Amino acid sequence: MGRYPRKYVFVTGGVVSSLGKGILTSSLGAILRARGYRVTAIKIDPYVNVDAGTMRPYEHGEVFVTADGAETDLDIGHYERFLDVDLFRGNNLTTGQVYLSVIQKERRGEYLSQTVQVIPHITDEIKDRIRQVAKEQEAEIVVVEVGGTVGDIESLPFLEAIRQFRFDEGEENTLYLHLTLVPYLSTSEEFKTKPTQHSVATLRGVGIQPDIVVLRSEKEVPEEVRRKVALFTNVRPNHVFSSPNVEHLYEIPLLLEGQGLGKAVERALGLEPVFPNLSFWQDAVAVLRNPERTVRIAIAGKYVRMPDAYLSLLEALKHAGIRNRARVEVKWVDAEALENGDLDEAFRDVQGILVPGGFGVRGIEGKIRAARYARERGVPYLGICLGLQVAVIEFARHVAGLEKANSTEFDPYTPHPVIDLMPEQLEVEGLGGTMRLGDWPMRIRPGTLLHRLYGREEVMERHRHRYEVNPAYVEVLERAGLVVSGVTPGMKGRGERLVEAVELRDHPFFLALQSHPEFKSRPMRPSPPFVGFVAAALSQG
Structure with a gap:
């Protein structure tokens, strides 16, 4: 299969939506690809639509089309561009797909007259689909982005499914990464960590303790604020990272790698330390900054x-x-x-x-x-x-x-x-x-x-x-x-x-x-x- 048992990284988001989980997922994938790993990425969308094909562009943005003809969320496009791989139908998982499949199985009698429930039938379907993608694409590392915000009702079955992954696959093969907002108040010139504390508390309330926390803010979050977040969220201080606004998206893999995100993932998943080749991203950013x-x-x-x-x-x-x-x-x-x-x-x-x-x-x-x-x-x-x-x-x-x-x-x-x-x-x-x-x-x-x-x-x-x-x-x-x-x-x-x-x-x-x-x-x-x-x-x- 690969150098190690298959690894799973789950990316969740808190406080508000549209923080940039898709870009974070893509950047992490690029960092891991630069270390030579076979990486795939999966986007979980909690909406009940089967796919994004019938949604209005003004509501949802573009519909990204995969090689096998799936109409998917636009984050799949980010994944393909950052990872330089072709993704497929299974890489975008929606509530509609999961429930449709479970109901069809129930109608065919595949559950042998059981009472069909969210746990275990819905959560098993979610886990089976994630594993199937990993197997078909021969991935060594699977990065799974859970759409929406922690605390949303529609995300609960997916959060329960990824919680179960740690029991199924082992702590050494699973990693939870949480992206959360740290507002900066210009009037008092301070970063406010309370929303992040509440967000992580909500995540822990469904049984998931994040291993890594990434802080989104207008400006770079200072070291002392990151230490405070680590203390209140029970995360190692060197596993809290800052993701400030940048001019160009392609700067983000370099920014996060520079802070040590790649090394933190290596530690958490028991991977051998590898020096990444990010020369392309360096050259691209140089052109974007100085055309x-x-x-x-x-x-x-x-x-x-x-x-x-x-x-x-x-x-x-x-x-x-x-x-x-x-x-x-x-x-x-x-x-x-x-x-x-x-x-x-x-x-x-x-x-x-x-x-x-x-x-x-x-x-x-x-x-x-x-x-x-x-x-x-x-x-x-x-x-x-x-x-x-x-x-x-x-x-x-x-x-x-x-x-x-x-x-x-x-x-x-x-x-x-x-x-x-x-x-x-x-x-x-x-x-x-x-x-x-x-x-x-x-x-x-x-x-x-x-x-x-x-x-x-x-x-x-x-x-x-x-x-x-x-x-x-x-x-x-x-x-x-x-x-x-x-x-x-x-x-x-x-x-x-x-x-x-x-x-x-x-x-x-x-x-x-x-x-x-x-x-x-x-x-x-x-x-x-x-x-x-x-x-x-x-x-x-």
Whole structure:
């Protein structure tokens, strides 16, 4: 299995939500990966939804899609980026999944007429799913983040399950890490530890004594305050760490490793001391702090008041900036405002235009105008998913002569449905998990911009969409000058190839993809379309 029995680290949070448990989990994973361990991470979400696929972006942020097509919490994206691994359906565990599975087993008679209860049936299901992920992914260390805040009613079955892990696996193979808020009062210039004391007391009330405590605060928490927290929470003084606000997320693994978090985990889990290789993170942070150049990119979207709705997109731009040794600044442009707004004013101070994915008709004509502006003015353009579809609609209307061309998603009676549902989608019932999801192959046409970016003739990218470029219109679009540079190799049981990417000749950079390459972008392996897009924008001066 590995050098040691499998180890489990459980991350909980207290006082308030949105403290950054996902970033802490990811950073700890990066620290352990830098020591050479095979690490996986699991996010537990206490909501009753089966997955995140049907949630509004304004409420929950982006839906991150895994290689096997699961629609998951955005923290799964953080895990993939920091650990540089592909995660799967089982890495996001929800209350809905657990109860659905237990009820289905009860209906099949698998509990042999027992009274089905939270303990042991629900807690056993939770533990079994965690162990199954660890086994399938051959992980030496499993980092499990429990979503929500200690004290929430919906988190109790999960806290009970991770409490039982110590009895099942042994103290030397389990570690409890608690992230909690330490408010700083500027009026009295002091850090207040009482909320943390109450938070740990609540955690101990459900039978879990944390081994490590990480303190979130605006500023670095002084040593004397950390000693006070250690005393009142019964944690070793050298196992209390400070996590202050930082300018760049990728500083956090370095900050925590510098304080000794990696060594504390080694001690607690009986691991051999290893000097970590964090050179990549050091180089990335150096670029973020002192970039050689700066470029400004407009994102013309419909969820611009909630940047987390485009989290992976923003990170992919950041990764591309690191590769180009540049800082990427984002200008948010409301697609609805573009429908009748001044485009010159909206795009006056940017060197590139990015149109992201999305659903529904709101803001569509604004996105179409943005694609036209980029095409006609020679501004570097990158379209993602819906960004490809609006680029195709715009080209069909204004270059190919297909007046009133549209998508049947926005106009079911359009005379030219250049974007349409594929036949298999017409029979779909329900919304959750019914789109084209996960990794799909893309065959790249040699000699194209796309081919130069990837350097290969076939790649895998992730998808999350229901509508496609209508194959009936591909020939007329190509005759008008649209370059189809990527297609599916052919879908099972069907002959036609679906359009995966389009581009324009004689343009500084005009590329649109039906996939979401941002989902596979990593700091150490940035997405080629994003790297090329940022480089083209930088060349605009």
